[in-house]
Structure formats: C-alpha cells, structure tokens
Amino acid sequence: MAGERRGVIPQSEDFSAWYNEIVFRAELVDRGPVRGTMVVRPYGYRIWELLQADIDRRIKETGHVNAYFPLLIPESYLRREAEHVAGFAPELAVVTHAGGRELDEPLVVRPTSETVIGEMMARWIGSHRDLPMLLNQWANVVRWEMRPRMLLRTTEFLWQEGHTAHVDEAGALRETMLALGLYADVAREVAAMPVVEGEKTEGERFPGARQTFTVEAMMRDGRALQSGTSHYLGTNFARAFGIRYTAESGALEYCHTTSWGMSSRMLGGVIMTHGDDRGLVLPPALAPYQVVIVPIGHGDQAAAVQTAAADLTVRLRRAGIRAHLDDRPHVSPGFKFNDWELRGVPIRLELGPRDLADGAALMATRLGACKTAVPLPSAPERLTDELAAFQALLLRRATDFRDSRTRPADTWAEFTDAVRTGWTLAFHCGSPECEDEIKAETAATPRCIPSDGPPEGGRCVRCDGDSAYGRRLIFGRSY
C-alpha cells in the first residue's frame, strides 16, 4: 500500500518523483496557496541561510556593499531596454490596481532589478571618481512560471543580485569574471558541486546582455543545472538609463555595467547532486545539523545515557560543530536513524549503555555502510576531521559521476547517444537555427563554451559547418 511505503521512490524508477518526495518529506519546502509559489520551511531555510551567509561574506570580501531596491518597478522602465523587455514580457506579474483604483501606469513585480538599479545608479554616479560602483542586494523576484518545480523553478524565488558599474569594458569584464569565479568557488567549496565555468551561446544569453557566463553542474540524472550566472551588460543599460560619468578628460562617458546572481535554485542543485534513495545527503557546510546524537536508553540506564549524550553535544558545539541531540521521547531509535538519513544529516552518533561502558559512541556516516566506535574524549577532534572528509568525499564523488557521464562526440550518433545519459563535448557552428534543430531532436542545448576548454578545431556535430568557438561546447539536457 502506498501509504505504508516507508522508503522513497528510487531515483532510478522516477527521478522527478524522487525529487518531489524528498523536498516535501525532508521538510525543506511546502507548496504555497498560489500555483508555483513555495514556502521555505525552517529546515530548508536554515540551509539557505548557511549558503547565503557564505556567499554574502565572499561578496563583501571583494569590495561590494549591500543595498535594497523596491519590489515594484514602473512598467516603462522595463521597456527602455528593448531586448530586456522582450525577454521578460512573458513572465511578468503586473500590478494594475492599487489603493482601490486602477493605476495610471502599471507596475511590474521585479523579475530582476537591472532597471531600477540602473535608474538609481544614473542618479548616484557623476564622475569617474564614483566608479566602480559595486552593489549587491538580497531579494525575492517573481517570474511567472508555467511549469513550476520546487526550488528549481518557482514563480517567486530568493536570490542575490550583484550590480556594478565601471569606467570601461575591461573593468566590467574583470568584474563579470570575478563574480563567476566566486560562484564556482561557492559551488565547489560549500555545496560540493563540481561546476564547469563557461560562456553562454547567443541563444542562451540574458536579455540585454553583451555576454553571459555560467557555472553548470550535473545532476544525478545526467541533466545540467545552471547554478549561477554573471553578465557583462556593455553600455546597454547605461544608455537606457543614462548611467554616465565625467572622465578625467572631461568627456561624458557611458558606464559599462554587470549583473550576476545565485539563487535558492542552488538548494535544488544540492539535493539532485548528492541525494540518494535513502533521502537527502547534505554537505557539512550546508547541513543545519552536521552531527545528530541519538541516545538509546534502557530503563534505569536512560538517565546516565542522557547525561552523557547532553555532555557530548555540548563538547561538539564548543568545537564549532552544529550538533543536535535528538532526545525525543517515545520515538524509537530506529525511527530516528531513518528520519535523519532522510534529512541528509552527514554524521550520526549512537550512544547507548554498551557504548557508554566502552567510553565511546557509535558513528555512522550518511554514505558509509558500517558503524565505527569513536572514543568520547577525542570525539570533537575526530568529528571535525570526519566532517571535513565527508565534505571532500561528496565533491570527489560528484566529480567522478560527472566525468563518467561526459564524453566527446564527433558524430551525430555519438551525440544523441551521449546526451541521453549526460553531457557531451562537441563542436558547433554557432547558428541559432542549428541549435534549435538539435534541441528539437534531442532536447539537448548548449550549456556553455567552457572557459578552460583546450583550443581545438573541428566540424559542427550537427550540420558539419565550421566550428564557431575554436573549442568544443558542452551539450546536455537541462533544468
């Protein structure tokens, strides 16, 4: 009976059903009352906070400052940049009534903030001495989605958007690449997601951008997830909003601007990169509880176990470990084991009378098959090491997985075969029509032109035209 099924639907059976079940059962999110909206529950929000804190620190360390811009934007602002409005028009939510009457000018709920921020930058920037202007905001944005997927594509989501203005193209491009590198570092070091840095092709570019860069990650079903993007906007928005400065020479010049963002979608990436058939697997850096201690009490021994477990919890916390004592009464140890595994806790410590007699706790890692005794006196040091090893293991495991599902394709047959299970590296002619044909036939799209791809010549895998990028592109199906 379905209601009695205790495990989750296996990934191999139905990856998308597995994903859905995980996000709800692990209590990361719930559905909001409006289609496509999402409630981030405390456990999920804690993960977001940990990710957010890390990103925020890195953003500040590189000289950016946080600010906040309004949710509502005059519709006319969007129109000022032709490509921008064309790109976003289908997913805009528009406010037409307020204060009990129809508004003279409709307001859009921000899908992103280039326009308002551009307007304000134009007001704040006068001279080259005001540059570069390095801003960031943490905000929610709304993009109407026809096919929502929790955390990956919801109508409203949380993100960080950096917006900067520079004197010239070189400065703005340097910034664009700095943000991209920051995202790659966050993905690898915090989320344990190996990402490929690269540039988007014309067809996949941000509306209004000169160049769009991305970090792409592979999920366990072989599909790609764009996990962060960074755009060089040229002077497009500067011209649309009058972001100008007086140069040293006295000439009035347009700024070169950038924007870049990483969102709550990243949590979906973490789930699909590391999760397995027992549930979530969280990298220690993002785990609300890195170590959960399950006391196992037998009648009159319960008190001694409780004391020891509480003491252990405190000692782990003093060592900087996010430790949690699961002292729920009337919930069996077996239930707790499964519960915390579903929720992705990296390490579990079992503490019962037998362990107490040995002066140790029994350690089970989320990915390990067996349990190991850990002497209580050295537990804090030992667990600090174990957590670091676990974090490293996740990255290595995900990297191996990605590499095993990525192969070059020089023929159309190799191409179609490769994108069924993962990514392929192939030459392309650069024509958008050719990209569309590939997409129509295989559902695969160019994910990026890898920054570190070796220069190489060849023929387009689809139409045999000249390779347009001087190297192979990554193709794959994506979220």
Place this chain on the structure above:
RNA sequence: CGGGAUGUGGCGCAGCUUGGUUAGCGCGCCUGCUUUGGGAGCAGGAGGCCGCGGGUUCGAAUCCCGCCAUCCCGACCA
C-alpha cells in the same frame, strides 16, 4: 495554451459501475500502560461543508450539467 488524470479527516487511498441506514481503511495525531541497539506493542480517543455551484430523485460521495483547483506529459523559459 493542447493532451491525460485526479479532487473523500493532516497524509495516502477505498467506496461511485448497479443511488438507500452510522462514509470505511492504513499512516499520522491525542491519552494511558508496556517498550527503546534500524521505521515499537496493546487499549482507548479526537478529527469529514465527500473540491464548488446547479440539476435529477422520496433519497446523491455515488447519476447529469457547469465551474474551479491540483498533478503528469507537451509547447514556453536566466
């Protein structure tokens, strides 16, 4: 927007074909006792505008019409 499906306690479902007394079951929840080393047992208990509106009928969860919502598959998509 097209195709398919589903709406019944918090969750998962049965009942509907062939209308009929008090709408069932599992999980969860509450109380008590016994338990606790991989999803505990027993006993008792609470909880329902059967998606919404109309119609047929002595009588509708069940039949008819309309609407709404959600999910899946497409198309679309930072």
